[in-house]
Amino acid sequence: MIELQAARKAYGDKVAVEGLSLAVPDGEIFGFLGPNGAGKTTTIKMIAGLLRPDAGRVLVNGIDVRAEPIRAKREMAYVPDGPDVYEKLTGAQFVNFVADAYRVERAARQARVAELAAAFDLGPVLGDQIESYSHGMRQKIVLMAALVHRPRVWILDEPLVGLDPRAAFTLKTMMRAHADGGATVFFSTHVLEVAEKLCDRVGIIAQGRLVACGALDELRSCPSESLESVFLELTAG
Ligand SMILES: Nc1ncnc2c1ncn2[C@@H]1O[C@H](COP(=O)(O)OP(=O)(O)OP(=O)(O)O)[C@@H](O)[C@H]1O
Numbered sequence: 001m002i003e004l005q006a007a008r009k010a011y012g013d014k015v016a017v018e019g020l021s022l023a024v025p026d027g028e029i030f031g032f033l034g035p036n037g038a039g040k041t042t043t044i045k046m047i048a049g050l051l052r053p054d055a056g057r058v059l060v061n062g063i064d065v066r067a068e069p070i071r072a073k074r075e076m077a078y079v080p081d082g083p084d085v086y087e088k089l090t091g092a093q094f095v096n097f098v099a100d101a102y103r104v105e106r107a108a109r110q111a112r113v114a115e116l117a118a119a120f121d122l123g124p125v126l127g128d129q130i131e132s133y134s135h136g137m138r139q140k141i142v143l144m145a146a147l148v149h150r151p152r153v154w155i156l157d158e159p160l161v162g163l164d165p166r167a168a169f170t171l172k173t174m175m176r177a178h179a180d181g182g183a184t185v186f187f188s189t190h191v192l193e194v195a196e197k198l199c200d201r202v203g204i205i206a207q208g209r210l211v212a213c214g215a216l217d218e219l220r221s222c223p224s225e226s227l228e229s230v231f232l233e234l235t236a237g
């Protein structure tokens, strides 16, 4: 469960997000859409506890991210919009480093790392330094590290970028299974076909304000209208 209550964030004079309120309940995949610069990453960083809202509140599973950041972060996986990782570590070292930070027990960790490595087909390169990884391999290791502590709430900023079709399919399947298991998935994307197929509800942000939020059927003006046409209409100008 994620709740934003009138969240606001400005960078100097530039207001990036204003009066943003939304709730994503358990069991839901929520797609966060909007033009470049609309405020998606800023919002996601407020949820993840990397940016402090100037006003309003963010709750993750009922925990105020600002008041109790460590407790809140235990509940979450955060995948940033670009896979910046420690290049001199091997993939296995990086995942173990993150697992240490989240206090994942040894036995549980081994099983989880094996499961994720198999899912993303990364087993053969886990012993290699990350500097030798391709862009997509880096994205996969970041996903593995984010998911290693089995968080309930997934917060993913453009998670499919750079993934090959099989890995993208795997991740989408994992997202669906996670939500169907009663947990929460919040992700941003520019790929409206993915949002259309995968999301239970979507939110559209433009110039820092939420301009639409709901199930696709609620946002369409007629049953045959595409999400692309809804998006273009709501974000024009
Ligand atoms: N560190 C920063 N300093 C100043 N302004 C920033 C900073 N980060 C973002 N902004 C501004 O805040 C606004 C929202 O940016 P944000 O990164 O949240 O957009 P976004 O919706 O994630 O865009 P994209 O689709 O390109 O990823 C933009 O106007 C951007 O220029």
Ligand SMILES: [Mg+2]
Binding pocket: 040, 041, 042, 081
């Ligand atoms: Mg962004």
